[in-house]
Structures are given as structure tokens and as C-alpha cells.
Amino acid sequence: MNEDPNLLKEITVTGGTANFATQNGQLKIGVANNPFFKSSSNLLDVFRRLPGLQVNQDGTMLMASRATPTLFVDGKPVNMNNDEILTYLNSLSPDMVESIEMINQPSSKYDGEYQGIIDVKLKRNQSLGLRGSYNARFQRNNYSLLDNNLSLSYKTDRFTYDLNLGHITGSTFYKYYALQYLANTNAMITDTRTVTANQNFNVQARIAYEPKKGQSIEAFVRTLQIDRNATSDNYLTTQTAKLDQTIAITKSENDARPKQHNYAGGINYDAQFKNGELHVIASLAQIDNRQMEDIQNRNIMNSSLYNGLLSYWKTNSRNNILIRTAQADYSQNMGTGKLEFGGKFAYTTTENNLRYDTLANSVFNFDPQRSNQFNYGEYIMAGYLSYQGKWNNISYSLGLRAEYTRTVANSITTSMLTERKYLKWLPSLNVAYAINQSEQLSFSYSRRLTRPTFAFLNPFRFYYSPRHYWIGNPYLQPSTTNLFALSYSRKALNVSLNAGRETDVMARYPEYNPATNELIFLGRNLPYRNFANLLISSPLTINTWWRMNNNIGFYYNKELTPYFDRTYEIGVFNYTLNGSQIFMLKDWLLDVSYTYESKSGNGLYVFKPVYGIDLGVQKAWFKSKLNTKLTLYDAFDSIKRRLIFREKSIIDNDMYHYFGAQRLVLSLTYNFGSSTFKIKESKKSEEENRAN
DSSP, rough: OOOHHHTTTOOOOOSSOEEEEEETEEEEEEETTTGGGGTEEEEHHHHHTTTEEETTTTTTTEEETTTTEEEETTTEEEEOOOOHHHHHHOOOOOOGGEEEEESOOOOOOOOOSSSSEEEEEEEEOOOOOOEEEEEEEEEEEEEEEEEEEEEEEESSEEEEEEEEEEEEEEEEEEEEEEEEETTTTTTEEEEEEEEEEEEEEEEEEEEEEOOSTTEEEEEEEEEEEEEEEEEEEEEEEETTTTSSEEEEEEEEEEEEEEEEEEEEEEEEEEEEEESSSEEEEEEEEEEEEEEEEEEEEEOSSSOTTTTEEEEEEEEEEEEEEEEEEEEEEEEEETTTTEEEEEEEEEEEEEEEEEEEEETTTEEEEOOTTTTHHHEEEEEEEEEEEEEEEEEETTTEEEEEEEEEEEEEEEEEEEEEEEEEEEEEEEEEEEEEEEEEEEOOOOOOEEEEEEEHHHHHHSSSSSEEETEEOOOOOOTTOOOEEEEEEEEETTTTTTEEEEEEEEEEHHHHHHEEEETTEEEEEEEEEEEEEEEEEEEEEEEEETTEEEEEEEEEEEEEEEEEEEEEEEEEEEEEEEEEEEEEEEEEEEEEEEEEEEEEESSSESEEEEEOOEEEEEEEEEEETTTTEEEEEEEEEEOOOOOOEEEEEEEEOOOEEEEEOOOOOOOEEEEEEEEESSOOOOOOOOOOOOGGGGOO
């Protein structure tokens, strides 16, 4: 029987993934047609509503284990640096995504880096022809930002062509504020405001060929071009301890021009056999970061703005990262079970060069104290073996992964060469018991490895303000996490208990210099931290027009922190609440979403509570071809990340970060074409996630 495309294109599929479901301890969430996400303007907004996931205002994410998740698409890693991840998530509207699977306990099949995985399953259809989608998002807060994305896919019997274009223009806003009492009993107020103008472009192109049924060869290229101008105005105000008399005011101006040029390409081969599957990935990626800064510090209390120049320096930095990866995975069905094994090789090199020139006697001179040149090489070889089986109502999987790493850190400035080699064994176990068709209990254990990101290793100075900056540490050790999890699900109710210990924890800790009043954040390894959490989520349908989804999490964290002559070991309890109230009124959908984080912290800092409320409305037009959404985020302008140093005798500091969370966003999505086929995204190596 021949297929008639003219008939197939009229078919409407009303089924699909359930809104919330649990399988083998992993939470799977339907996205397309899920009323809880219809008012979300993009996939990043969907992530903000997922249970057990914290998305900060700068786009960084933390799972229940307090680990940064790795992004997968259609079961394959698409790890990028932070800018690429945000650009990609912002380009996807919820109706382009079939489901999301949250894997809190990755097995030994996955790289040791993957302490948690968020797997995005895109909507796909095998009908032939052209399909396109245009998405525009206009954001207004202190400034305006416009994000445009066009996606085109064309499928024939054997070939699939895919092209994605994106452009971002406009400005974003950031504020840093700190009140610090100095060693001489005076107080210093730091007020930094940064406006970043963007002109960013991204292009992805792919061609896929199916030589015969069950085989696919894909080739892809992509590029992200970021061109920014970040203008910062900073005021350092010194006052008496009672804040009633001003002693000095210093104004700092920083005109920075950060640029990033990313290029990547690769070939992927997938084959399905009678009882097995083979997947091969090979890719090459280059990330080139450049930045020029012009920094002037002036005394504006006793001098005019133009005559009180205290210091003037210029910087020129370049960071080049080259990543080469090759990976092969094979699985073989064996009766009711499955055997999987595979290997991976990754070779990464980074070249870092930072130059400071300081003004002296009307001439800019090279500053050797702050300039730096540093190169880093990393070789990773890994292999794994795992088996999945089933016995009556019990399903299980066990695996073992070995990762060998060799690193070479070459500090050219200090003439120091450091080479390290280490081998890590990473076992995993998962057991799930099906009580009945709608009720399941599961237990899992895994050991994971976290290598320092390239930004953590970079020994350069990155300034928050003229006296507040952080420095990377090229000698950081990787951390190891042993994680246990117990989960229970009954229909849409999901309860999970997680606990574990991380050793050699990587952190940035503050060091205060009373002579210069500088607050420096340095990278270091902490001995260990213990953590545990209890997560509960359950969507409820009150009636046909009112639905709600509520998530609650209870967290415990205790880390051993040696600091100066003392060791801090403080247990911190906190909880989070987030959810949505969905009201469906005829063709309109109204969404009231909320989030609350109680008082929390770590060994050195206390984090103040944070709450926010979002209000959204959504409506589809022209037989759902056009989708409009209007959302007011952080309606009460309350989201500020405030930190207070615990031991005031060492550093008496109270600060907060603000990213302009209150904003009004209008999103438009228009779908066109005769096909509903959506091609899967490119497969990339996990090393790109660490290239921040």
C-alpha cells in the first residue's frame, strides 16, 4: 500500500507523552500540549518550572545533587559553553519539544562528568516535505532585547536537510552591590552597574542520509558569533562606620568589548541491526574568546570628573580552546536483557594570553604583575561495560566505567610546568520494582567525576569591580561524588530521596587584603561536603478549567571548609517551593507561577530568601499556526541573590547580584510548511560544556 502525503498531512495526533511520569527512577515530562508550559516563551522558561532543577538568573543550573546538569537532545549530548546553551534553549518554543527526561543518576554508560542529565526529545514526524518555524521574542526591562530564530527542515526519501538561523540584538542589565566594613572601621560601598549591548548570530546546518533502512549518516557544521560591548560604571564610596559621613568616592569606568567566535563540525553514524545498535560520533570544535578593556579610576569627591584620574589601564586577552573527540557505543540484545559497551577519546588544548598596560607619565607601559600567559592540555580515554536485565517485576542495570586522564599545565609567565595523570573507576547500579501498573519503587547508586571547567583553571583576573575580582586555579583537582537515590512514584506523584558525599569539592572562596581593601575570590578544593534532599512533585487537575502543579524540595548541605586558622563545618537546611496555577478560559490560557527559596548558604556565606511571581497569558490563532504569549516575569521585582559572610571578624561583607529579572516578554511563534518532521540536533562532545 502506497503512502499518500496529501492525506497524511491532515492527520492530528492527540496522544503523546504523559504530562508527568516516572520510569526506573527517572522523571519524564511531556512538554508539547502540556498546559503547564503553554505560556512559557521558550524552553529555558520550561526548565525553570521543572521539579528538582534550579535555574539562576544568569542561566546557570543546579540539579537536586547541586551538580550542573548536562544537556542532551534525542539521547545524545549537545554540550556547549554557557552562551551556546542559553542561545539554543531560547530558540526552542515548547511546542517543538515532545518531552524532557531528567536523569539524576546517570549510569556508567555516560561520561563521568555527567552527574545529572536533562534529555530533550524533539517532536519528529516522518512525513516528507518542507517545514519551517519562525520565533520572535521581545524583552523589555531596563533595556530592550530582540531574539529572532528561523528553523527550516526539508525531507526526501533518503535525505534530510536542516538549517537554523538566529540573531539577538539589544541590551541586558546587571548590578552588583556590596557593603563591606574595612579593617580601619570605615565602610566601603561598591555599586556596579553594567549594560551589555549584543549583536549575536548563530547558524546550524546539517545533512542526513539514510543509505538503507536502519542506517543514518549525518554531517553538521555550526557557528556562534558573539559581539558585545559591556559598559560598567562603578562607584566605590568610603564612609564612616555609621554611614553618616562620606570620606572618599572613586568612580571607575570599564568599557569592555568581549567577543566569542565558535566553530564546530562533525560526522555521526547510526546503525540498527537485528539484535543490536551502533553509534559513532566524531567532532571538532574551536572556541575563540577575545576581550579588550579600557578601565579608568577617578577621585570625584575632591576633584572634577575629568581631572581626578587615579589610575588607568588597558587589557587585551585571548582564550582559544580546541576540542577533538571520537566516541563509539554498541548495544546487543541478549534474551530479556541488553549488553552495552563503548569507548571515547577526547583531546583538548587551551591557549590563554592576558596583557595589562598601565598608564604612567602619560605613557602606557606593560604591567608584568597582572599579565599572564598560560597553556593547558587534557587527554581523556574512557571505556565502559553495562548490562540491563529484568526478573519478574524487577528491572535492573549495573555497569562499570574507567576514565584515564592526563593533563599538562604550562604557566609560561612563571616558568612552571605541571603534569598530572589519574585513573578513576566509576561503578553504577539501578534496581526498580513495579508494585503495579501505576506504582513503582527504585534504588540507584553511582560514582561520578567532575573535572574543573576551563574557566576555573584559567589563572587570569576577572573583575567584578576594581577591588573585587576572581582568579582561576590551574592546579585544581577533579572532585568525586558518591550518590545514592531512592524514589517512589504513584501515577503523577513523584517522591525522591537523594544523599551522597563529594570529595575534593571545587569552590571559589574569598580572601580579603586589609592593606589594599581588595576582595579576591580564589579557586580551591575543599576536603568534602555531605548532602541530602527530599523532592516531592505532583500535578493536580481541579476541574476542566483549573490545574495546578506544585513542587517542594528539602535540602541539607554540610561542607568542610578550612579558612585561615579555622575550619568551618556548618550544616545548612533549606527548602524551595515552586509551581503554577493554570486557568483555561475558552481559547485563552492564564498562568500564575511562583518560586520561593528559603534562607540557605554554605560554610562561609548566608544566602537570604528569594521569591518571585510570574504572570502569563497565551493564545493560539489561525488553527494553531500562530502562537502568542505575553509574560511578566518577577512581577514584584524581588529576585536578588543576596549573600552575607558568616564570620564578620574576618570579612564583614553584605552583597547582592541583580540581573534585571523583572521584564515583560512578548513571544510569537509561526509554523509553516506541509511537513511536521523535526530533525534531531547535532551531537557534540561533553568537553564543550566546560569551555566557558
